[in-house]
Amino acid sequence: MKNSINIKIGGHAGEGIKVSGLILTRSLTRLGYSTFSYSEYPSLIRGGHNTYQIQVGLHKVQACLRKLDILIALNQETIKLHQDELKKTSLVIYDPGEFKLPLGELKGKYLAIPLLKITNKAGGKPIMANMASLASVLTLLGIELNTFKDIIRKEFSKKGEDLVKANIEVGEAGKNYVLKNYFQEKLVLEKPKTNLKRMVLTGNEAIALGALAGGLQFYSAYPMTPATSILHYLASIENQTNIVVKQTEDEISAINMALGASFAGVLSMTATSGGGLCLMAEGISMAGVAEIPLVIVNSMRPGPALGMPTWTSQGDLQFVLHIGHDEFPRIIFTPGDAKEAFELTKLSFELAEKYQLPVFILVDKYLSESDFSTQLFKKDHPAKRFSMADNLGPKDEFYKRYKLTENGVSKRSIPGQKGGIHCCNSYEHDENGLGTEEGEMRIKMMDKRMKKMKLLEKEIKGVSLFGPKKAKLSLISWGSNKGVILEALKELKNVNFLHLSCVWPFPKKEVEEFIKTSEKCYSIEGNATGQLTSLIKQETGLTLQSVLKYDGRPFWVEEIIKKFTN
Amino acid sequence: MENSNKYLSHIKPTWCPGCGNFGIFTSLKNAFKKLDLDPSELAVVTDVGCSGNTADFLKTYVFHALHGRALPPAAGIKLANHKLKVVAIIGDGGCYGEGLGHYINLMRGNHDITVLVHDNSLYSLTTGQTSPTTPKGIKTKSSPNGVIEEPLNPLALALANSASFCARTYALDIKDQTNTIIKAISHSGFSLIDILQPCITFNKTQTIKWYQERVYKLKNRFKNKEEAFKETLRTDKLGTGIFWQEKRPAYHQECQTLKNEALVAKNIKNINLGELIDKLV
The missing domain is CATH 3.40.920.10 (Pyruvate-ferredoxin oxidoreductase, PFOR, domain III)
Known part of the structure; x- marks a missing residue:
């Protein structure tokens, strides 16, 4: 048997x-x-x-x-x-x-x-x-x-x-x-x-359900494999869940429409793959400067350009870490299975609002389209709103939407609210949102936005450790490789594994400790240059060896076992 | 008389003295006042360019969008809260160049937004390059040998693409323009006004005099689209007024999930995924 x-x-x-x-x-x-x-x-x-x-x-x-x-x-x-x-x-x-x-x-x-x-x-x-x-x-x-x-x-x-x-x-x-x-x-x-x-559900269905659990109200997107099934699934349940799903003329419109909707007070999300994300770059930058909450799903496929549409890749990590010009805070979740995709997407809505920034769900074709069997998700989700102003100013006067606060977070007002008037501005701006080119205000606003990264570091648990605390061989990886490595661990003895479900803010302390206590440590990634290895080096100064694969296929369990069996 | 200052911020407009934007801005605030709009119920989306700087001069809710991208957030705001009045302020470069795809597609959807295109046939904030509506042969900084392309015809495009309200105004005819803006904002559905606007600093061809010799008021409404279309093709004279208006449900009125309440009013306190989860077992 x-x-x-x-x-x-x-x-x-x-x-x-x-x-x-x-x-x-x-x-x-x-x-x-x-x-x-x-x-x-x-x-x-x-x-x-x-x-x-x-x-x-x-x-x-x-x-x-x-x-x-x-x-x-x-x-x-x-x-x-x-x-x-x-x-x-x-x-x-x-x-x-x-x-x-x-x-x-x-x-x-x-x-x-x-x-x-x-x-x-x-x-x-x-x-x-x-x-x-x-x-x-x-x-x-x-x-x-x-x-x-x-x-x-x-x-x-x-x-x-x-x-x-x-x-x-x-x-x-x-x-x-x-x-x-x-x-x-x-x-x-x-x-x-x-x-x-x-x-039984796909990673994309888990993302869609997580979004609904987080309070999703507005979804705009342009079809692109392997993100398209999120659009299909949400459109199929649009009436039942009472949300608005809009297919737009392009990805630029998708993200800008979502930004407008979010400004107007509804919880919004868009999704695409690498090529579409390229088109969204400027919109992501706007979410950064104007502090607009937005959840963005990027489901990776091999590139560059059209690449291999129906295959898998982990080639966009450095792209998502840097997408959008100049600097602004962001969060990048890299769920490893359907359950994490559900939970982290739900959490993304909370964090996007709390800290008013773009939050990325970075997945790949392997996670998006594979069918996972998993215990039933919780059914009831009392979603909450965050960072909405309780006390607005006098009617018909400007409200300090971008008030310079100690921790960088200022309370939002939304159109229709009396006393909340402000300008949601893609230009650098003052506390009311009105455009400014003054050096001093520019520094204050940059600092206000960047300060939020500090708060995030405390809020997010970005790693899970599998196997013994100390082992002969240590593996570190992110995203959908989780399942493959865990299967390999059933065979490999004296091996532990650190899975990163969030790469930004970077879980520096945990990663540093893991690598330093390991005898030999490898990063396992679906790209050609070892993008996580580079990130680890950038953040900790530590150098790892990478096990790489970029043929459009996921790692096979046997490949991992063979690589680490002498 | 209640003043229209309640719509104005403390920042004085920074346009060149004599700029057509002043005429448009005055007409806009007059229209807000005549319609007695609550600045808190008003979302103005501005694009980038001289017209986009309107963002800083208004005291309403404003979304200062990326260049060419004013229309998608305007549609997004309306879908999020269709109780709001949404007005987009955009130039010919943003609307008919960088953002042309949005223009064509959102008018097809009859999204209930008013689009005021400050059409000066030039990129002016970047000091005078050719725009989609610059007439053929005109020399600009980016076309020293004269523009090779034929100009884009925004009204013909709008008529052909099911815009439910298409009009043209002349920036300096404040009275007429105010009335047209009032009608556009009151119209339920996509309303476009292509505003002929002299750029006194960089456009040395289409001067105020040039416009005055060509602009005339359309007398009656056209009986059908064909007649209106014919008028949009005229170049010797430029008619102002409403070219076409028809009653059609706006996008949000046809959207199944917006029949009862605005999306922003949706209660998310008790989300139950039970039925969806059961289907996956």
């Missing part, structure tokens, strides 16, 4: 791979297993090679292994492309009526299941052959189809009872075929001992 299994579905785009994969993920999660699912696809609508990969386990699963236990090959190309990922014991499911096995020596055991034929026989349409293959997999794992059927009902009930019934029939046919022909190949997965209820 196995306690962890790695399943991949591969085929052409447009064959329903993502939908099927998610049905399988949800079915397994509902049964009490922990799952993590990752998909790869090219920047095309039809054609091109697509995959969806599910790691399912009895214990907490946080990343996919590269080596597969089961491969569902919807075309011959899949079998050729993924030979490296197969083991002798891997099972490969394919439809002999659709294509012949490639010539030459092949790794794994090949189960010929006439998916289309049994689908037709069960009265289903060709696309439903996917359900036959999913049911085959579940049967091979020794899992009954009841939960799978529930998920089918949930997914397809909107499309009519006939469709639900047909899909279920096809599933049954798949199960029966396996029981009859391949019963001996079973790869039985141990039954979960808990019935812990988990949800």
Whole structure:
């Protein structure tokens, strides 16, 4: 009996791979297993090679292994492309009526299941052959189809009872075929001992939910992979949650509209990827000088310029640290999984308002689009407003919106409030917000803004330590590498890991202490130059070695294990 | 008579003596006064340029936007709180050059904002370069051999792109201009006024005399868009007044979630994500 299994579905785009994969993920999660699912696809609508990969386990699963236990090959190309990922014991499911096995020596055991034929026989349409293959997999794992059927009902009930019934029939046919022909190949997965209820969601859905929990009212964005699904998800629940979602003509408009909305008193967010963020640079600078609360999500993909739209990267760290001209305070969160994405996005809304500055959620395609199984988030969120002025001035007189205070934070007023009149200014300004070019006031206002960084350092806990306090080998990383490294830690002995969920303000003390107490320390990053390593050097003077990857793919668990196993 | 000073800050306008901006500024504060607008209920978004400096001379809520970007925050403010009156002050460079995409797209959406384009056919705060509305052949600091491009036609663009209120005024005709601004602010939806404005310092071609020889008042409303469109193509004479106005719901009136109350009034004290979370199980 196995306690962890790695399943991949591969085929052409447009064959329903993502939908099927998610049905399988949800079915397994509902049964009490922990799952993590990752998909790869090219920047095309039809054609091109697509995959969806599910790691399912009895214990907490946080990343996919590269080596597969089961491969569902919807075309011959899949079998050729993924030979490296197969083991002798891997099972490969394919439809002999659709294509012949490639010539030459092949790794794994090949189960010929006439998916289309049994689908037709069960009265289903060709696309439903996917359900036959999913049911085959579940049967091979020794899992009954009841939960799978529930998920089918949930997914397809909107499309009519006939469709639900047909899909279920096809599933049954798949199960029966396996029981009859391949019963001996079973790869039985141990039954979960808990019935812990988990949800399955992408990193982007977690960000959207975190934003709502933080009080999100206005979202403006321009579509760009891999941030687009935040727009899709929020637009789909706009009416239900009573927010405003606006697709704008470009990213420049997206950020400037959000700035206007925030000035007018609503909690606002925008999201994009690197190219769009380039266009937002000046707007971010305005949020800095005019002290406008704003949450900005940047979901990274490989660049420069258009790069590789549907792949992953951690190449924008230094960009986000510096984006916008001149200097102003900012916060950059780098969540490592869906739960952190939810919690830190929620927190971003609080901090953006409290300190009136841009807050970045820096994620990547791997986090944005992977499906995480995680314990249900808290349902009730009594969100609060921060830094709003209680006492405004006399009606029709200027209010000192940018009052020079000891800690740099001044209270806001919003249009419509009597006695709160001020100018929200992209130029340097005085306490009322009126433009000034006076040297002395300029220094005072710069100091006012920069002082807020000091307060932030106290407010944010930016690191989590995993493993022993002192170890032979120490790893330090940020963002979505968290799950991969934690999976590797299950194998690596005497290794600890410091995960940075916030890179700015930089958690100097914690990082310094971690590196100084380590015997050997490596930074692990998805970019070509070691951007975190540079940041650490800049902030602590300490030099690390970097383990880098920039082929558009996430780190694989095996890669980390191999690198640190002698 | 209640004075219009309640809209003014303590800073005196810094425009060149005789600048067309004075005429526009006077008309604007007259319009505010005649409409009896509460300075606290008024959000003026200014762009960058000589016109943008209006930001410092007003005592209302002001958002001094980035160059070319006055329209998106104006739309954002209106969506956040549609109880406010929102007026954008922008130049020809900002509106028809740097921010043209916003101009075209926000008018399509009929966002309820009034856009006053201070159109002096020149970049003046940067001391006189060619702008999108500079006539072909004019020599400026950046086009010493004469501008090669044909000028942009803002009113024709607005008519073609479903702006629900399009007008032209002449900066120095304060009476007429005040009336047009009043109508624009009172209009529900996107209202554009292209304001012909002499730049007495840098524009040596389109002088006050040049304008006086060409500007005339449109007599009647046009019967249809085609007639209005024809008038926008005239270059020998420049008609002032309303070219087109139609009743259409503004963006916020069609936005499902703004039917009941302003977004800013939304209560976030009891957010429940229960239904959304259950769907993900």
